[in-house]
Amino acid sequence: MARLSLQRIVRRFSAAFFALLVLAFVACASPTLPLPPPAIPSVSQAGEGQYRLRSEHGVEPNAIVVIINHNSALSGDDRVDGTEADAQGTWEAVIPANPGDFLDVKQEFGTMGSPLTTFQIPR
Numbered sequence: 621m622a623r624l625s626l627q628r629i630v631r632r633f634s635a636a637f638f639a640l641l642v643l644a645f646v647a648c649a650s651p652t653l654p655l656p657p658p659a660i661p662s663v664s665q666a667g668e669g670q671y672r673l674r675s676e677h678g679v680e681p682n683a684i685v686v687i688i689n690h691n692s693a694l695s696g697d698d699r700v701d702g703t704e705a706d707a708q709g710t711w712e713a714v715i716p717a718n719p720g721d722f723l724d725v726k727q728e729f730g731t732m733g734s735p736l737t738t739f740q741i742p743r
Contacts, residue, residue: 655680655734658725663741666714671741674712679705679727679734687715690722719743 659678666672679685687701698716705711705727717723720743724736 655683655727655729655732657735657737658685658727660737660739661711661725663739669716669718670714671717672712672714673723673725675710677709679709679711680729681705681707681709683709683711683727683729685711685713686726686728687713688724689715689717690724691718717741 659675661673661675661678664672664674673687683705685703685705687703689699689701691699694716701713701715703711703713715723719741721741722738723741724738726736727734
């Protein structure tokens, strides 16, 4: 009789252990949450043809922020810029732009990239 009880205990333990292994595998195989798109930064003029973009806590801490200007009249070097956010997710960049230009901003962190946030330089 004691042997029968021991077998039941071993079976139950084995079933519970197997269930935990399956649960752990499913949790590890689940995709990670994507990075959210960056918050729209504040925009202020920084000089002739220059604008300061600033966002407080708008991206992941220490993320790379990529800024793309859609204005094809600008050179390729002037159309793309970037910076690194600080430990609070705050970033700032001065970029060449004109009133009415549309800009995309995205964040990259590790191997993940966020969707784009598109906004317009005020006219």
